[in-house]
Amino acid sequence: MALMNKAFLDLKKNYLFIEIGKRVKEYIAAHPDNKIIRMGIGDVTQPLAKVVVDAMKKAADEMGVKETFRGYEDSGMGYDFLREAVAGYYKSFGVEVSPDEILISDGAKSDCGNIGDIFDASNDVLVTDPAYPVYVDSNIMGGRKVYYANSTEENGFAAMPDDSVKPGIIYLCSPNNPTGSVYTKEQLKVWVDYAIKNKSIIIFDAAYEAFISDPALPRSIMGIEGARKCAIEICSLSKTAGFTGTRCGYTVVPKELMIETPDGEEMSFMQLWCRRQGSKFNGVSYPVQRAAEAVFTPEGIKQTRETIAYYMRNAKVIADTFDGLGIKYTGGTNSPYIWFKCPDGQDSWTFFDRLLNEAEVVGTPGAGFGKNGDGWFRLTAFGTYENTVEAMERVKKLLK
Amino acid sequence: MALMNKAFLDLKKNYLFIEIGKRVKEYIAAHPDNKIIRMGIGDVTQPLAKVVVDAMKKAADEMGVKETFRGYEDSGMGYDFLREAVAGYYKSFGVEVSPDEILISDGAKSDCGNIGDIFDASNDVLVTDPAYPVYVDSNIMGGRKVYYANSTEENGFAAMPDDSVKPGIIYLCSPNNPTGSVYTKEQLKVWVDYAIKNKSIIIFDAAYEAFISDPALPRSIMGIEGARKCAIEICSLSKTAGFTGTRCGYTVVPKELMIETPDGEEMSFMQLWCRRQGSKFNGVSYPVQRAAEAVFTPEGIKQTRETIAYYMRNAKVIADTFDGLGIKYTGGTNSPYIWFKCPDGQDSWTFFDRLLNEAEVVGTPGAGFGKNGDGWFRLTAFGTYENTVEAMERVKKLLK
Numbered sequence: 001m002a003l004m005n006k007a008f009l010d011l012k013k014n015y016l017f018i019e020i021g022k023r024v025k026e027y028i029a030a031h032p033d034n035k036i037i038r039m040g041i042g043d044v045t046q047p048l049a050k051v052v053v054d055a056m057k058k059a060a061d062e063m064g065v066k067e068t069f070r071g072y073e074d075s076g077m078g079y080d081f082l083r084e085a086v087a088g089y090y091k092s093f094g095v096e097v098s099p100d101e102i103l104i105s106d107g108a109k110s111d112c113g114n115i116g117d118i119f120d121a122s123n124d125v126l127v128t129d130p131a132y133p134v135y136v137d138s139n140i141m142g143g144r145k146v147y148y149a150n151s152t153e154e155n156g157f158a159a160m161p162d163d164s165v166k167p168g169i170i171y172l173c174s175p176n177n178p179t180g181s182v183y184t185k186e187q188l189k190v191w192v193d194y195a196i197k198n199k200s201i202i203i204f205d206a207a208y209e210a211f212i213s214d215p216a217l218p219r220s221i222m223g224i225e226g227a228r229k230c231a232i233e234i235c236s237l238s239k240t241a242g243f244t245g246t247r248c249g250y251t252v253v254p255k256e257l258m259i260e261t262p263d264g265e266e267m268s269f270m271q272l273w274c275r276r277q278g279s280k281f282n283g284v285s286y287p288v289q290r291a292a293e294a295v296f297t298p299e300g301i302k303q304t305r306e307t308i309a310y311y312m313r314n315a316k317v318i319a320d321t322f323d324g325l326g327i328k329y330t331g332g333t334n335s336p337y338i339w340f341k342c343p344d345g346q347d348s349w350t351f352f353d354r355l356l357n358e359a360e361v362v363g364t365p366g367a368g369f370g371k372n373g374d375g376w377f378r379l380t381a382f383g384t385y386e387n388t389v390e391a392m393e394r395v396k397k398l399l400k
Numbered sequence: 401m402a403l404m405n406k407a408f409l410d411l412k413k414n415y416l417f418i419e420i421g422k423r424v425k426e427y428i429a430a431h432p433d434n435k436i437i438r439m440g441i442g443d444v445t446q447p448l449a450k451v452v453v454d455a456m457k458k459a460a461d462e463m464g465v466k467e468t469f470r471g472y473e474d475s476g477m478g479y480d481f482l483r484e485a486v487a488g489y490y491k492s493f494g495v496e497v498s499p500d501e502i503l504i505s506d507g508a509k510s511d512c513g514n515i516g517d518i519f520d521a522s523n524d525v526l527v528t529d530p531a532y533p534v535y536v537d538s539n540i541m542g543g544r545k546v547y548y549a550n551s552t553e554e555n556g557f558a559a560m561p562d563d564s565v566k567p568g569i570i571y572l573c574s575p576n577n578p579t580g581s582v583y584t585k586e587q588l589k590v591w592v593d594y595a596i597k598n599k600s601i602i603i604f605d606a607a608y609e610a611f612i613s614d615p616a617l618p619r620s621i622m623g624i625e626g627a628r629k630c631a632i633e634i635c636s637l638s639k640t641a642g643f644t645g646t647r648c649g650y651t652v653v654p655k656e657l658m659i660e661t662p663d664g665e666e667m668s669f670m671q672l673w674c675r676r677q678g679s680k681f682n683g684v685s686y687p688v689q690r691a692a693e694a695v696f697t698p699e700g701i702k703q704t705r706e707t708i709a710y711y712m713r714n715a716k717v718i719a720d721t722f723d724g725l726g727i728k729y730t731g732g733t734n735s736p737y738i739w740f741k742c743p744d745g746q747d748s749w750t751f752f753d754r755l756l757n758e759a760e761v762v763g764t765p766g767a768g769f770g771k772n773g774d775g776w777f778r779l780t781a782f783g784t785y786e787n788t789v790e791a792m793e794r795v796k797k798l799l800k
Contacts, residue, residue: 001566001568001598001599001600001660002519002523002568002569002599002600002601002659002660003519003520003522003523003568003659003660003661003662004518004519004520004659004660004661004662004667004672005517005518005519005520005521005672006520006661006662008518008672008675008676009661009662011675014675014678014679041472043471043472044471045466045469045471046466046469047463047464047465047466047469048460048463048464048469049464050464052464053460053461053463053464056456056457056460056463056687057456057457057460057461060448060453060456060457060460060687060691061453061457063447063448063453063456063645063646064447064448064449064450064452064453065447066445066446066447069445069446069447069448069642069645070645071443071444071445071642071644071645072441072443072644072645073645106506106682106684106685107682109679109680109681109682110680110681110682112680113679113680113681114514114680117405117541118404118405118408119402119403119404119405120403120404120405120406121405122403123402123403133679134679134680137679138679138680141517141676141679141680166401168401168402168403169402198401199401199402200401200402201402242469242471244471244472244682245463245469245470245471245472245473245683245685245686246463246685246686246687247682247683247684247685259402259403259404260401260402260403260404261403261404261406261409262403262404262406262409267404272404272405272408275408275411275414276408276541278414279414279509279513279533279534279537279538279541280509280510280512280513280514280534280538280541281509281510281513282506282507282509282510282644282647283645283647284506284647285506285645285646285647285685285688286645286646287456287460287646287687287688288685288687288688291460
């Protein structure tokens with residue numbers, strides 16, 4: 001008899017974006033002619049860079065010609081041309097990673113979820129709260145117990161280790177989704193030391209690294225002393241180069257990273273991950289890998305950085321608005337998210353309704369990201385400049 | 401402390417293609433000027449159809465323009481245009497499937513492996529032997545016990561149910577990899593009845609359906625009475641349209657398919673699978689989905705069927721050769737694989753060496769696919785016509 005994985009019964013209903021969609025739909029039905037401005041979902045709006053489109057088209061042409069056609073990728077772990085391009089990119093900000101430590105994926109979410117396959121169900125998991133819901137849900141599905149490190153107003157929404165927990169797995173995200181906070185090198189060193197002490201493995205989500213402009217802030221955990229012994233890094237081109245619909249990411253697994261066997265021996269983490277992927281994954285589309293390679297060329301970096309500058313101009317418009325209103329927030333610099341305290345002590349869903357009904361702006365209630373998110377609210381800088389300016393005018397009028 | 405998933409220790413070393421690679425490399429090193437013909441790995445060699453390349457390039461262009469740019473796909477389960485195209489394709493061979501029962505994936509291997517997430521570890525698994533190694537390995541990783549239904553010379557390498565096993569999950573593949581055998585409607589009906597009796601779920605791998613030319617043979621399990629209550633179907637464009645390097649597939653999950661909860665209640669299989677994918681997958685690249693859509697247009701069907709006819713001409717050359725030699729085989733019609741009995745009672749690795757050393761042809765030893773594969777050998781029709789003809793001349797000379 002086929003029996004379901006009972007761990008799925010422990011999942012909370014994934015109602016955040018469904019509930020937002022429902023409330024927005026109802027509002028539109030009642031006010032069909034009004035202009036709603038959406039600053040809720042973390043999706044990009046600007047097109048792919050020309051150099052990226054050209055590379056994808058060239059590769060598509062190659063696939064149509066017998067002499068240059070490509071079938072299965074031998075390893076399924078990414079073509080050397082792309083692994084070398086990513087290694088070169090790391091080098092450009094001073095982090096040494098070998099191309100054979102870089103594994104190409106169809107996006108950060110896939111690797112972030114699938115990596116759980118190689119961990120025993122008995123591992124305790126430490127997740128910062130608030131957090132991207134995938135960290136929690138994928139581990140609940142794997143039957144693992146999840147503990148939380150609190151990101152709060154007091155610590156600038158940058159949670160630090162909790163010595164009462166001895167986790168097997170730790171999830172960190174910096175720049176953070178949803179709070180926009182960025183760990184300093186010193187803070188990451190504390191996490192690395194804690195992981196080494198507890199023999200934990202850190203899964204470091206660097207999806208927003210390209211938004212860091214302050215050279216003092218770390219764009220990768222791999223540059224922190226000791227990290228190669230206790231961390232993997234998951235990154236994506238979704239936000240770096242607008243690949244949310246094109247799908248490509250990469251995961252850095254240091255050669256020296258080991259994981260404990262049931263006998264107290266150690267086994268190569270890379271070897272286990274490659275075995276998993278070898279049975280359950282078959283590599284990323286060749287034209288997509290060529291498109292990704294183009295992102296890391298000098299021209300690709302130039303073009304994609306222009307788009308990031310466009311979004312960061314939006315972020316400044318939002319941040320300036322909240323500065324002017326005297327409302328506390330994190331993010332907005334070195335991050336495309338602005339995470340602010342709901343005015344007048346409102347809870348985040350009440351403020352959601354107020355913002356929707358009175359300013360016709362859609363954001364994301366912080367409560368959807370964890371208990372510490374209640375009373376806080378996320379806006380994204382991924383809209384158009386014109387809409388961002390207009391939304392902020394409305395917010396000013398509402399909250400003045 | 402991070403602890404590995406101990407089930408990985410139960411995996412057999414995945415040595416088949418590594419061992420083949422090693423022996424071929426050694427032979428080439430000793431005979432650097434000789435021409436080796438490879439008929440081992442099941443990868444395609446012919447380019448993508450023009451209509452497919454054009455569609456991908458057009459979609460790449462759309463991604464470069466703000467007005468037509470696409471970010472995250474809302475559901476992550478595939479665009480309606482592709483789900484409708486696949487439903488229309490099913491209709492063309494007489495099987496009714498609703499577009500919202502079709503979920504788009506990055507390939508059959510991903511879905512085939514990841515689907516395990518929604519099954520409890522306590523489910524017994526029934527796999528035909530010989531079989532595609534992914535069925536076994538992905539279930540071993542999930543901590544499930546695997547039983548085998550024997551495909552043998554006596555049953556034409558088309559295993560039938562084993563009443564001594566009450567499996568939760570059953571894997572069937574037709575046309576079969578590696579044996580090339582194809583189940584009849586009557587045989588599939590026996591499997592469906594067995595699954596319903598045992599409340600099992602059949603995972604039906606239809607990756608080679610496009611090679612069926614006999615209208616009496618079923619191209620989908622979904623046309624078999626009762627299948628919608630006990631089966632899902634996993635398919636791919638890899639062999640249908642040469643997408644091994646382009647990456648797109650689809651999985652059919654009937655709305656009425658249920659799976660047991662720990663309380664003896666029933667839950668929608670589709671709902672669980674969508675929940676899994678919602679946390680661990682983010683959809684297939686938009687330009688790839690447009691390329692896949694083009695496969696199912698009248699022009700796309702015409703162009704891709706020409707390539708399949710090319711491969712099936714190769715299959716005929718191989719089949720005719722073994723007919724002429726009086727060597728027993730399955731496949732070769734309605735399948736791109738020819739599965740033959742090693743001559744002179746040789747085991748499959750001994751024959752591998754003989755074929756390599758004396759004919760300079762590389763094939764796949766049947767032992768690599770399971771215990772019933774020993775003494776048998778797989779050749780594929782995916783090479784070029786010229787090489788296939790030349791390889792068969794060599795085989796004739798060797799075995800005459």
